[in-house]
Structures are given as structure tokens and as C-alpha cells.
Amino acid sequence: MIRRPPRSTLSSSSAASDVYKRQEKLFFPILLFKFSAEELAKKENAIQIKVYDYDPDGTSDVLGFAEFGIHEISMQKESEIDGTFARFLEKTITLERCRSKSASITLKAWFEPHPLEDDDDEEIFLLPPQEKNKKNIDEIFVTRSTEWRDGIRQCAPRAHRKATALCGFPFSAFDEKSCERFLPCYLMPLAGPLDLQNPKEVFRMVSCVVYESDKDVLDDDGDSWASPKFFLDIKKGDEEDHAILVCNLFLGLSIDAYMCLGHGRVKAEDEFSDEVTIRPTEQMHVWVMTRSQDGSVTFWESMLSKEYHLLKRWKGADCDDEESEESEDENEAASEDQDDDDKMFTAFYEDEEMMNTQHIHSQDIFLQDDELAGMGIGDDGSSDEEEDLFLVKPLVLPPYHSIHCVFNHENVWANLQNLDPVKCLYEIDNAMQWKPFCSFEEGFSPDGDLVEPFYKTPTIPTRLKKDRTAKLKKEILEAVKEGIRDLRDSRMLECKIDEPESKGKGQDKHMQAVLSKGLRLMEDRMLANDERKRDNITARLNSWKGELIKSAPPTNLSFEGIPINFAFSDSKRIKKRICEKYEEWLTDSEQDVQFCLGCYIAPYYCSVNSTWLYVTKMKPLSVDDDSDDD
Numbered sequence: 001m002i003r004r005p006p007r008s009t010l011s012s013s014s015a016a017s018d019v020y021k022r023q024e025k026l027f028f029p030i031l032l033f034k035f036s037a038e039e040l041a042k043k044e045n046a047i048q049i050k051v052y053d054y055d056p057d058g059t060s061d062v063l064g065f066a067e068f069g070i071h072e073i074s075m076q077k078e079s080e081i082d083g084t085f086a087r088f089l090e091k092t093i094t095l096e097r098c099r100s101k102s103a104s105i106t107l108k109a110w111f112e113p114h115p116l117e118d119d120d121d122e123e124i125f126l127l128p129p130q131e132k133n134k135k136n137i138d139e140i141f142v143t144r145s146t147e148w149r150d151g152i153r154q155c156a157p158r159a160h161r162k163a164t165a166l167c168g169f170p171f172s173a174f175d176e177k178s179c180e181r182f183l184p185c186y187l188m189p190l191a192g193p194l195d196l197q198n199p200k201e202v203f204r205m206v207s208c209v210v211y212e213s214d215k216d217v218l219d220d221d222g223d224s225w226a227s228p229k230f231f232l233d234i235k236k237g238d239e240e241d242h243a244i245l246v247c248n249l250f251l252g253l254s255i256d257a258y259m260c261l262g263h264g265r266v267k268a269e270d271e272f273s274d275e276v277t278i279r280p281t282e283q284m285h286v287w288v289m290t291r292s293q294d295g296s297v298t299f300w301e302s303m304l305s306k307e308y309h310l311l312k313r314w315k316g317a318d319c320d321d322e323e324s325e326e327s328e329d330e331n332e333a334a335s336e337d338q339d340d341d342d343k344m345f346t347a348f349y350e351d352e353e354m355m356n357t358q359h360i361h362s363q364d365i366f367l368q369d370d371e372l373a374g375m376g377i378g379d380d381g382s383s384d385e386e387e388d389l390f391l392v393k394p395l396v397l398p399p400y401h402s403i404h405c406v407f408n409h410e411n412v413w414a415n416l417q418n419l420d421p422v423k424c425l426y427e428i429d430n431a432m433q434w435k436p437f438c439s440f441e442e443g444f445s446p447d448g449d450l451v452e453p454f455y456k457t458p459t460i461p462t463r464l465k466k467d468r469t470a471k472l473k474k475e476i477l478e479a480v481k482e483g484i485r486d487l488r489d490s491r492m493l494e495c496k497i498d499e500p501e502s503k504g505k506g507q508d509k510h511m512q513a514v515l516s517k518g519l520r521l522m523e524d525r526m527l528a529n530d531e532r533k534r535d536n537i538t539a540r541l542n543s544w545k546g547e548l549i550k551s552a553p554p555t556n557l558s559f560e561g562i563p564i565n566f567a568f569s570d571s572k573r574i575k576k577r578i579c580e581k582y583e584e585w586l587t588d589s590e591q592d593v594q595f596c597l598g599c600y601i602a603p604y605y606c607s608v609n610s611t612w613l614y615v616t617k618m619k620p621l622s623v624d625d626d627s628d629d630d
Helices: 037-041 139-155 155-165 197-206 214-218 228-234 241-252 319-339 348-356 466-490 512-529 531-551 571-581 623-629
Strands: 002-004 008-010 018-020 025-026 046-054 059-068 078-081 084-087 088-092 104-108 172-175 181-182 254-269 275-281 285-293 295-302 305-311 400-407 413-416 435-436 557-566 594-604 607-618
Touching: 018 295, 046 104, 059 088, 059 214, 088 594, 139 155, 139 435, 155 400, 181 197, 197 241, 197 594, 228 241, 241 254, 241 285, 295 594, 466 571, 466 594, 512 531, 512 557, 512 594, 512 607, 557 571, 571 607
Parallel strands: none
Antiparallel strands: 002 025, 002 104, 008 018, 046 059, 078 084, 088 104, 172 181, 254 275, 254 285, 254 400, 285 295, 295 305, 400 413, 413 435, 557 607, 594 607
16 A cells, blocks of 8 residues: 655646645555465566646646665555554655656555565565666567678668668667567557447547657657557657557558658758758658558558558459559549539648647658659669669658668567668568568567567556536537737737527528538548548548538628647647637628637547537638629
8 A cells, every 4th residue: 555645745847846735545456365485576676656747638748756665665664553563665756758857756665464475474574676777678679680781781782781871770769668579579469448449539539639749748859669558648749659559450450560760761852952852851751651451551650640552562362463553543533522522611620730830750751742843853873774663653752761661569570671661662571671670580580578568568548428528519619709800900900700609490401500510521531441431531521611601691602611630639739839820810800790610529439539520711702802702
């Protein structure tokens, strides 16, 4: 049992000394039956305490970690406190990985009942565990990495040279506690809820988790990879944290999934000549890849919530070439239809825009397709003869400069081919294309416990209930309307907002309800896992556009609308973001301008939401506009 005493001091940048005076008891059931001191010593020898700053939106800031050895309790003298006779450990522990170096937690711990006895009814006195450096990976992996990289250099000297100039060929990463782990130890097949079987819904769900850099989460300038359990506890993280959870859930769906390590693309412009060049990002980038039985591979980029398809990249299952060509033609036709449909009603994804301006290095990969034309993407000095002419060029280029390694929950493979992801084959079991880290032929097959996950299976939090999402929707609409009013009032401008009557019929036909209906269709289209469903939703969106026009006030008005997507549901944060980003658009000097807002919240598992807001602006048509229409 652990009791937190009246004074437990935690410091933060916003409050120099916040003192929590509430007293609580935490129970740790380590004595479910009697066993010997030797058996007890095999159990977890430390109690770990994680301290979070709880936020109402579900995200939590890490205030720090603390731990103490349970052997310390048995080393104390017997005493009586508050009527309890036992060996009491009183200790103040400094929180690790905390922004405040003086932050600490004070605790009292004891075994109950006392004394702690073995099978012979003799008291157990635990000895301190043998010192063990948990920060570094096992030496056998370090030795193997040298042999592995030497083999890469011999088999593919060119790929080795180019990769070494960038992030090289990683085989390990540090977790949130600064412990170095073998990469497969971060992955495990994770079974989600029974109604979460759509890979696109899984991907969308994880993409809606808030992006935040390691420096903001852990106050760490290094690159820390969070375990899925830790990631779900705090509901925020950077690209590798998102990718790990996506890959685990894909593996749980029996999908052939891998994590990819490489570099994104960045556009650099010379300040003197204005010459634009493409170069790799300075830091390593991580994303997810899946292989389909038709021989295609898909890259899943959670930072953009987008997928990139490459056809005919591995043997897959046996299928007719005609079927592949037909699939390719269908994809191309679907792409053209999508482009035509999205011209007037394209959503501006707020999280993508924020990453462009605020994130650490994920902004480096945001290059649009039209910016890539003629820039020699993937050019690495190879001749035309070297180019794999049989590879089908993708309709949309993935935003990656190079791919160095892939790994799953069993092994790591190094790329021995062209580092450009578009010019690679993904026959992972072909040692001439991908060199395995663990290889029976090369005499390296580590014990199973060395490649097992280092964390416990996390629980997938549930969705928000309908009444909660309805309340959030109401709060967001009220907050944004208030922000627009305050913004226009500050400019001495009249503000008219078209709102449905609070009581009475016809609310579902008001423009606010119609806008919300269209936002739901936009979200549903992102989850469509086949072309038939997507075409169905696209047709409904086209019908919705007509319904939207009918719902507008019966006057000659021009209509402008902006659908915006957020990965959070904080009404104050959304209001501030919209009023700052669209200030000029919202402060139109036209006195008769009217606004109407629609909102839709799509609740996902992990207690995250995709929040949509549609802001429309309606202005009276001028005389010139009327004559033009005539």
C-alpha cells in the first residue's frame, strides 16, 4: 500500500509551486499467495509512478516519472503509524523527465498485512536487486549491428554510402524512459474492438490523436519513441508514436504491416538565385507500409492522414495481369473523378496547416504534387538504363525522399536497392533486396524474450457517447459564433449570424443542420474502404450541394464556405484558431454580410474526435452581379 501524504509538491512553468494536499491510497496486489523470497525476487522489483497533468479533452501532460524498490520497505524498522504496525518507508523522490528539476513526490509505503511471511511463516527480507543497466540495449545487438552494416556495405556499397550520409540503418530507438530498445520490441499485434475492422477507420482514428513533438511532451531534445500504452495514456505524440500504434492495430487485423524508416522531402530555395531544389529532411521520418495480396503496397502517412499506393511492387498472390491493368485503370479514373469533385468543396485540414507552421520537422514533407514536376524527385545520379522500367509509376508521388529500413514485430530489414521508395521492390524475404538483421543463415537468432514487447498490452479507450458529442458540438458552435461577434465588434462592424430557432419545426432543414450533414459525408468519404462506397458517398455529396443551396435564405446572396477539420475538440482553442487564421475573411466590410456555421464531431475509439466546422459567408449580390447572371 502507498499513501500520498498531505504535501506532495509538483512544480511547472506556469505555477512555481503547486501543492496538492489531497491524501489518497493506492493498492498494489503483489501478495496474492505466499511464496519464497527467491520467487518474490523474480517479480517486478520496483513500483513505477507516472504523474500526469489531466486535461478535460483527454490529453495529458507528463509531469514526470518516479520509482522506488520494494526491497526498501523490508529494510525499514518496525513502527506504528495511525494504528497500523508495519515497516514503513517514507521517501521523497525527484520526478525524472520533468520540466522542473525540483519537482518531487513524497510517499509512504508498507506491506499489509505485516509481517511479510514465506511458506515457513518466517518474515521475508528482500535484498536489493543486482545492478543492471536498463538504459542500453543488449550487447549482442550492438555486435550484430556492426556485422549487419558491414554486410550491407559489401552487398550494396552505393546504397550504404547514400544512407550513411543520412540516418543510416537504425536497428534500435530510445523509449519514453530513455531505455534503448530493439525496434521490433515496439510492435505487437494489437486486437482492437470488434467493430473496428476497417483499416481506414483505424488509420483515421490514430491520425486524429494530437501531434506534439518530443520536446513538448517529454521536454527532450532527443528522439524518443513512446510505447502504445504511454501514447494512449497522454493522447499526444509525434510521427513515430502515431505510426507505432497504427502498425500494431494493422498487425492485429492480420494485415502484412511494417514500419518504414527514411527521410521526407523538403523544398529548398536559394536566396540569391531563387533556384528551387529538393533535398531530404535533416531528421529521420517514420511511416507505415502495408502489402496487399494483389502485389501493391500502401504507405500510410499519419501526419497528413493520407495514403499513397504503389502498384506491382511485390509478387503478392497469383493474379492475372489483365486484372492488375484493370485495377490500374480504375484507380486512375477514380483519381480523376476525385479531382473534379474536390475542386469547389475541398476541406482545409487544420492539423496539416498547423504542422506546416508549428511542428518540428514534419513540415519538411509537405510538398504538393504540382511542386514536384520537373524537379527530379528521386534522382540519385542513376542512368536511364538503371531505372526499373517495369515499375508502375504512382498517380500521386509519396512525400518521401528515401527508405532505409523496414521492420515488423519479428525483424528489421535494410534496403539494398535504390533508396527512392518509388523505385523499390518490396519482396521483404528476398535477401538480395532487403538484408535481414536477424538471420538464421548468418548465425544470429536472438532468444524470444529479447524481441518481445517491453510494455503490457494497452487497452483501447472507448468512443465518446452521443450526448457528450452533442454537448461538445453545441459548445464549439457557441464559442465560434461568440468569437466572430467579438471580432467584428472590435472593428465596429455589424454581425449577423443565421441561426435556427431554438424551438419549433424545421430545424433539420436550416442551413446549420444542412452544413453539419455535409461535414459528416466528408468524414464518411475518408473511411470508405472500396470504390463502390466512395462513389455512393460522392453522389450523396453532390445531392447535398443542391440541398445546401435550397437551405440558404431566399434572397440574392453570394455564398462562400470554408470546411475546416481539427484533431481536437477544445472550443476555446478552435475559436482562437479560426478568428486568428481567418480574421481578414471574417471582417468583411460589407455591412449586410451574414454568417452561418455547421459543426460535426466524429467520435472514434481512443476517445479522440475528428471535429469539422463549416463557416459560410453570404453577401447580397451587387447590381453588376445580377446583370451578369442574367
